[in-house]
Amino acid sequence: MLSKKALSISPSPTMAIDSKAKEMKSRGIDVIGFGAGEPDFDTPLHIRDAAVRAIEEGYTRYTPVTGNLELKEAIADKLKKENGLIYDPAQIVVSNGAKHSLFNTLAAILNPDDEVMIPAPYWVSYPEMVRLNDGIPVTVETSENNFFKITSADLEKAYTNKSKALILNSPSNPTGQICSEEDLGMIAEFCCKRGILIIADEIYEKLIYGNYRHISIATFSERAKELTILVNGVSKSYAMTGWRIGYTASTLDIARVMGNIQSHATSNPNSIAQKAAEAAIRGPQACVEEMRIAFDQRCKYMFRRVKAIPYLDALEPHGTFYLFVSVAETVNKMFKGQLICGSDDFASLLLKNRKVAVVPGTGFGAPNHIRLSFATSMENIVVGLDRIEAFVNELE
Numbered sequence: 001m002l003s004k005k006a007l008s009i010s011p012s013p014t015m016a017i018d019s020k021a022k023e024m025k026s027r028g029i030d031v032i033g034f035g036a037g038e039p040d041f042d043t044p045l046h047i048r049d050a051a052v053r054a055i056e057e058g059y060t061r062y063t064p065v066t067g068n069l070e071l072k073e074a075i076a077d078k079l080k081k082e083n084g085l086i087y088d089p090a091q092i093v094v095s096n097g098a099k100h101s102l103f104n105t106l107a108a109i110l111n112p113d114d115e116v117m118i119p120a121p122y123w124v125s126y127p128e129m130v131r132l133n134d135g136i137p138v139t140v141e142t143s144e145n146n147f148f149k150i151t152s153a154d155l156e157k158a159y160t161n162k163s164k165a166l167i168l169n170s171p172s173n174p175t176g177q178i179c180s181e182e183d184l185g186m187i188a189e190f191c192c193k194r195g196i197l198i199i200a201d202e203i204y205e206k207l208i209y210g211n212y213r214h215i216s217i218a219t220f221s222e223r224a225k226e227l228t229i230l231v232n233g234v235s236k237s238y239a240m241t242g243w244r245i246g247y248t249a250s251t252l253d254i255a256r257v258m259g260n261i262q263s264h265a266t267s268n269p270n271s272i273a274q275k276a277a278e279a280a281i282r283g284p285q286a287c288v289e290e291m292r293i294a295f296d297q298r299c300k301y302m303f304r305r306v307k308a309i310p311y312l313d314a315l316e317p318h319g320t321f322y323l324f325v326s327v328a329e330t331v332n333k334m335f336k337g338q339l340i341c342g343s344d345d346f347a348s349l350l351l352k353n354r355k356v357a358v359v360p361g362t363g364f365g366a367p368n369h370i371r372l373s374f375a376t377s378m379e380n381i382v383v384g385l386d387r388i389e390a391f392v393n394e395l396e
Contacts, residue, residue, distance in 0.1 A: 009128050013363035014371075017347070021357035032384035033357045034372040037173065037322070038241040041294075043276075044287040047238060050279030054272045063268040066259045067094025067247070071274045074281045075247055083216045085225065087249045093258045094277075096269050098203045098233035098246030103129050104265075105199055105229045105248060106165075108257040110135040114164035116199075119150050120365035121324065123173045123201070135164070139365055144326070147315060148175045149183055155190050165197040168217060171204040174364050174371040175324045176299075176317025178212050188220040191227055198228045203246075204320045206237040206288050209296045212318040218249075226251060236321075237288050238280040245269055245277040295321050298374040298381055305385045306372070309392055321375040324361070328368040333395040340395070342367045354387040 017035040024031045054060075066072070072089035079085045095101040102125070110116070112134040118126050119140040127137035140158040142148045155166075168187065170179040179187070191198050198217055205214040218228040233246030248258060262268075302323050303316050311329040327346045332339065335349050343360035347370055350356050361369030374381060 039239040041239040051276040054275035065263045071278045097244040101246040104258040106133040115162040117166040124363035169201040171319025178318045188224040208319040243273040323372045354391045
């Protein structure tokens with residue numbers, strides 16, 4: 001009775017962990033959640049005010065399917081000023097969150113059995129989105145010893161004559177690593193030589209720490225720009241996860257196809273949220289920097305603490321609000337008579353016995369890792385890490 005394709009899709013482990021933690025909290029259980037990938041800050045006041053004005057002024061009807069012109073012009077101005085990229089508003093498609101933008105992208109470019117190269121560790125939804133659009137996800141294996149960077153040899157190994165696109169996520173969820181200019185140049189050259197489309201997920205571009213900086217791969221050449229579908233949104237940078245506004249910038253042909261798809265799937269994105277997103281992009285940016293500084297402080301603390309806990313290890317994140325922690329040394333150890341065979345067991349036992357919710361790395365293509373989000377209060381981080389340390393110290 002049900003679609004075989006739909007039945008083959010795995011539920012999101014990040015959403016499952018977050019839902020489980022919230023359900024436990026609703027029953028009065030003191031759970032510390034390191035699962036959710038959303039800022040714990042309120043949406044800045046000037047953005048909320050813009051939404052209120054939109055309601056009061058009756059801006060509650062349909063807009064153009066791909067977003068109103070004012071918002072698309074704001075996005076185009078942002079891309080020119082911050083990323084050095086020139087796009088006409090007609091090349092921009094505004095959707096119901098960056099996840100929707102990614103789905104539209106894959107729906108627009110994939111034919112049955114087209115392959116999409118996805119570097120691992122990867123965001124949990126990438127492979128499932130590819131499958132939902134009749135494509136074949138092909139994992140590009142990377143090494144933690146090389147900071148999870150893609151090498152030309154990695155790409156060559158994954159490439160076939162069916163390769164249609166490469167998904168590039170920098171800064172990376174879940175690892176927090178950033179592609180350098182040299183890395184991006186190599187990837188751009190590889191894809192340009194073979195005509196491979198580049199899906200550049202840049203949703204965390206404003207959450208970068210230290211001396212690192214974000215570079216859009218579309219800036220490397222006109223050919224690279226032609227092959228790139230840039231994906232971004234306001235959710236992470238402006239604490240607007242629930243507002244659901246994402247966007248793409250691409251060639252006009254691809255944008256038109258995405259617009260056609262969206263016209264039948266959802267019609268326009270939320271009209272009020274569009275006005276809020278315009279205020280976010282055009283308005284004062286001090287709020288973004290305040291959040292970034294807070295995340296940076298939490299990042300440094302969490303990284304130091306985790307490095308000091310026995311059997312755990314991690315690379316220092318340079319962006320996002322995640323720490324990707326290796327639990328490989330806990331494999332085959334016991335907790336109160338129960339064997340740990342990987343991150344799924346580690347996460348399950350930790351939640352059950354120490355009331356700390358973490359995301360196992362299985363869904364990220366890294367079964368011996370867990371992801372910790374530091375998009376939560378410092379108080380929660382301190383208490384949660386204390387509990388993790390106590391849990392690990394009981395392993396036999």
